[in-house]
Amino acid sequence: MSAIARLLFLAALSIPCCIVHSSNMRRIVGGAMVPENEQVPYQVSLQFQTKRGIRHYCGGSIIAPNRILTAAHCCKDMNVTLITVLAGVRNLDDRHGFRSKALKCAAHPDYQMLVTSDIAVLSIDPPLKYNSLTIAPISVIGKEFVPGNVSVTITGWGRMFPIPLNFIQSLTIPNTMRRINYHTITNKKCYEMGKTRVTDTEICAHGLFKGVCSGDSGGPLVMKSSKGLHQVGIVSYGWIICGLSIAPDVYTRVSTFSDWIQEQLKK
Numbered sequence: 001m002s003a004i005a006r007l008l009f010l011a012a013l014s015i016p017c018c019i020v021h022s023s024n025m026r027r028i029v030g031g032a033m034v035p036e037n038e039q040v041p042y043q044v045s046l047q048f049q050t051k052r053g054i055r056h057y058c059g060g061s062i063i064a065p066n067r068i069l070t071a072a073h074c075c076k077d078m079n080v081t082l083i084t085v086l087a088g089v090r091n092l093d094d095r096h097g098f099r100s101k102a103l104k105c106a107a108h109p110d111y112q113m114l115v116t117s118d119i120a121v122l123s124i125d126p127p128l129k130y131n132s133l134t135i136a137p138i139s140v141i142g143k144e145f146v147p148g149n150v151s152v153t154i155t156g157w158g159r160m161f162p163i164p165l166n167f168i169q170s171l172t173i174p175n176t177m178r179r180i181n182y183h184t185i186t187n188k189k190c191y192e193m194g195k196t197r198v199t200d201t202e203i204c205a206h207g208l209f210k211g212v213c214s215g216d217s218g219g220p221l222v223m224k225s226s227k228g229l230h231q232v233g234i235v236s237y238g239w240i241i242c243g244l245s246i247a248p249d250v251y252t253r254v255s256t257f258s259d260w261i262q263e264q265l266k267k
């Protein structure tokens with residue numbers, strides 16, 4: 001990454017006010033709309049109250065009725081009383097969703113932006129009521145190391161076009177959840193493809209003209225295992241110009257934090 005690119009990139013991610021107010025949110029490019037007859041019951045939208053209303057700004061996943069897994073940069077140092085979680089929707093305008101208030105953001109103590117441990121657990125109230133169709137948890141506990149070339153899926157309400165331009169914002173921000181199917185790559189390959197700061201606490205995925213973008217942060221990367229769907233990653237960072245195959249997407253590697261997540265569930 002060149003110095004200028006790195007600067008642009010840091011600027012886009014570092015200011016919580018702007019992640020919320022402007023278009024600098026990480027969102028999905030490529031991929032397809034989740035069809036009307038399909039649900040992603042573990043996916044939630046993190047929303048922030050501004051003077052102009054409540055807005056989607058990050059993704060998250062349900063790991064217990066009152067606990068949401070997300071990225072540390074989606075709630076650390078933010079005013080948690082202004083965050084709500086919307087569950088049970090495919091379209092953000094859906095009136096049948098279930099909204100809870102965030103009570104507390106437990107960000108990992110080792111979190112360093114763009115370096116490591118971009119993981120947090122949000123406590124919410126009221127607790128979610130599970131149903132098999134629209135609101136259900138995702139499995140996250142387990143220490144199995146996920147190798148490269150594993151088929152994975154990421155969902156979110158992220159930006160669809162690669163370049164964030166404010167004036168076309170209304171055209172590019174989808175209200176309907178989108179989904180990308182692509183593959184993990186090994187950390188070695190991720191490093192060779194330009195993510196020189198990638199560590200063992202992270203996992204990368206890459207696809208041609210596909211990728212996460214503004215507004216997808218904190219969202220769940222899942223794989224199919226013999227026991228069903230399992231979350232392997234949390235959207236952490238990508239490239240300021242999303243989905244152009246320039247560089248892989250970097251996720252927090254969930255298996256590294258299995259013990260920490262279990263502690264947060266007991267609190």
Ligand SMILES: *[C@@H]1O[C@H](CO)[C@@H](O)[C@H](O)[C@H]1NC(C)=O
Binds near residue numbers: 079081
């Ligand atoms: C958080 O937001 C609430 C509601 O607007 C406000 O009352 C409170 O002072 C804010 N807290 C901080 C630390 O800014």
Ligand SMILES: *[C@@H]1O[C@H](CO)[C@@H](O)[C@H](O)[C@H]1NC(C)=O
Binds near residue numbers: 149
């Ligand atoms: C990835 O896995 C598929 C089968 O799942 C295989 O056909 C392909 O050769 C693998 N690619 C690499 C680069 O290992």
